Amino acid sequence: MSDVYIMGVDMIKFGRFPDKTVPQLGAQAALMALDDAGLTIHDMQALYCGNLGQANAMVGQRILQEIGQTGIGVVNCANACATGATAFREAWMSIKAGINDVVLAVGVEQMGKGLLGGAGGGAGIPKEGLLGSGTMPAVFAEAGLEHSRKYGTTFEQFAKVSVKNHHHSTLNPKAMYQIETPLDVVMNAEMISYPNTKLMCSVNVDGAAAAVLVSEKKARELGMQRAVRVRASILTSDPYSDRDLVMPDVNAVTRKAAAEAWEMAGCGPDDINLVELHDCFATAEILHYENLGLCKDGEAGRMIDEGEVALGGRVPVNVSGGLLSKGHPLGATGIANIYEVSTHLRGEAGKRQVEGAKLGLTHVIGLGSACAIHVLEKVS
Amino acid sequence: MSEAAVAGSLPVVDWLKLPEGEDPYLEGHKCGDCGAIFLGVRSVCSKCGARDKLAPTKLANKGKLYSYSIVYRSFPGIEVPYISAVVDLEGGGTIKGNLIGVEPDPENLKFDMPVEVVYRDALGRKDADGNSYISYFFQPA
Numbered sequence: 001m002s003d004v005y006i007m008g009v010d011m012i013k014f015g016r017f018p019d020k021t022v023p024q025l026g027a028q029a030a031l032m033a034l035d036d037a038g039l040t041i042h043d044m045q046a047l048y049c050g051n052l053g054q055a056n057a058m059v060g061q062r063i064l065q066e067i068g069q070t071g072i073g074v075v076n077c078a079n080a081c082a083t084g085a086t087a088f089r090e091a092w093m094s095i096k097a098g099i100n101d102v103v104l105a106v107g108v109e110q111m112g113k114g115l116l117g118g119a120g121g122g123a124g125i126p127k128e129g130l131l132g133s134g135t136m137p138a139v140f141a142e143a144g145l146e147h148s149r150k151y152g153t154t155f156e157q158f159a160k161v162s163v164k165n166h167h168h169s170t171l172n173p174k175a176m177y178q179i180e181t182p183l184d185v186v187m188n189a190e191m192i193s194y195p196n197t198k199l200m201c202s203v204n205v206d207g208a209a210a211a212v213l214v215s216e217k218k219a220r221e222l223g224m225q226r227a228v229r230v231r232a233s234i235l236t237s238d239p240y241s242d243r244d245l246v247m248p249d250v251n252a253v254t255r256k257a258a259a260e261a262w263e264m265a266g267c268g269p270d271d272i273n274l275v276e277l278h279d280c281f282a283t284a285e286i287l288h289y290e291n292l293g294l295c296k297d298g299e300a301g302r303m304i305d306e307g308e309v310a311l312g313g314r315v316p317v318n319v320s321g322g323l324l325s326k327g328h329p330l331g332a333t334g335i336a337n338i339y340e341v342s343t344h345l346r347g348e349a350g351k352r353q354v355e356g357a358k359l360g361l362t363h364v365i366g367l368g369s370a371c372a373i374h375v376l377e378k379v380s
Numbered sequence: 381m382s383e384a385a386v387a388g389s390l391p392v393v394d395w396l397k398l399p400e401g402e403d404p405y406l407e408g409h410k411c412g413d414c415g416a417i418f419l420g421v422r423s424v425c426s427k428c429g430a431r432d433k434l435a436p437t438k439l440a441n442k443g444k445l446y447s448y449s450i451v452y453r454s455f456p457g458i459e460v461p462y463i464s465a466v467v468d469l470e471g472g473g474t475i476k477g478n479l480i481g482v483e484p485d486p487e488n489l490k491f492d493m494p495v496e497v498v499y500r501d502a503l504g505r506k507d508a509d510g511n512s513y514i515s516y517f518f519q520p521a
């Protein structure tokens with residue numbers, strides 16, 4: 001089976017674009033990725049499109065109606081916050097299978113402001129605030145406090161994640177925000193769902209990201225100088241665990257994906273130079289240091305205290321600013337984090353460059369649940 | 381439990397049972413092969429895959445606080461703050477609900493603190509047909 005390479009990848013600056021349509025945002029990112037690869041839509045053999053908000057509305061085809069109706073096959077994917085990564089993985093699989101040599105993957109989302117989560121639909125009466133909370137900040141707060149009950153992780157340690165990621169985003173011109181948020185500012189921000197304050201919740205933004213994936217044969221033809229090799233592409237769903245149906249278990253689904261990723265990539269967490277992981281809430285990031293094996297169980301609090309996950313640390317996490325500050329356009333996130341890691345592997349990340357980065361990992365979780373992990377490698 | 385006796389009140393979820401003349405209770409479905417406990421009627425176990433092995437079982441009204449969040453921001457019309465609590469019940473089963481009877485402050489909430497399940501009117505919420513509902517809540521035991 002052919003190795004798969006990323007030849008072009010880019011994202012639009014995340015923000016709020018009420019005057020644009022979803023296909024227009026996706027088209028913008030698609031053209032940027034095509035330019036980055038030095039190819040055109042006429043070279044593409046298929047399009048894999050990830051979008052959640054208009055999952056029933058043929059977003060991929062409408063992107064082609066913006067940039068070139070070449071008649072290629074289009075797959076539209078929806079997989080909660082793993083949507084973009086799922087589209088990317090479908091593209092990867094089509095090359096692995098030998099069906100295609102050059103394909104395009106696009107992730108795009110236009111978000112409203114405000115809380116995400118179950119508003120308590122269905123028959124009868126609303127359940128929100130009656131049978132606990134289904135809002136995302138509360139769900140991830142409960143997951144965070146589960147870590148506290150095991151290891152004594154503190155509100156302050158969770159808050160430090162947000163300080164770090166907001167700091168990182170000051171170095172990323174494509175992030176929604178470039179603002180320093182000191183610890184006292186994070187901890188004293190409006191409490192949304194203890195222990196997550198407003199600055200510890202990801203930002204709802206509009207965004208799009210796209211990647212051109214090619215086979216080894218095609219990569220050699222185009223030139224390997226800026227190519228990024230996909231060493232592993234993994235997708236899991238939530239395996240049974242005792243409380244999963246009441247309290248979504250984001251740990252088991254990630255641990256299963258990580259184990260499979262290391263096996264496919266033939267490397268381990270100690271080999272990884274940078275990680276873009278799913279910090280939808282500050283509490284979530286702490287869990288994933290351990291879930292991804294960046295440290296031993298129970299050491300995540302120490303990791304953040306000692307700066308091991310900050311730019312310049314042992315294994316920088318979310319140097320893009322993460323979902324907390326770069327922003328979280330659901331369907332775009334899974335390709336935007338592939339853009340970030342690829343940019344470091346290419347040595348093109350400017351002020352936030354992780355020096356000498358050779359291997360990087362991306363991770364997303366869609367609650368419900370889906371987890372996607374990609375391990376990416378510098379080629380030359 | 382007195383308010384639950386209000387005639388005509390409906391259960392907030394179909395696994396809250398209101399038998400006439402008896403105390404309300406929560407019903408789980410337990411897999412005869414692997415022992416997993418689920419909320420609501422189902423025919424296949426998602427832990428082991430066994431079919432038609434799930435039998436109804438009365439869940440305990442006592443349990444321990446497993447995890448929680450104190451919710452300060454919710455959807456419009458939802459009164460805040462409140463404690464969203466995940467409780468492991470004695471004898472098996474985990475449920476989520478509001479923890480009442482304690483100030484919503486992390487100082488007052490200890491992991492594994494004992495709680496009991498109580499049944500009350502569903503905060504005055506009514507459905508489109510004007511029906512009132514009985515819900516379950518947790519309170520410190």
Ligand SMILES: [Zn+2]
Nearest residue numbers: 411414425428
């Ligand atoms: Zn079973």
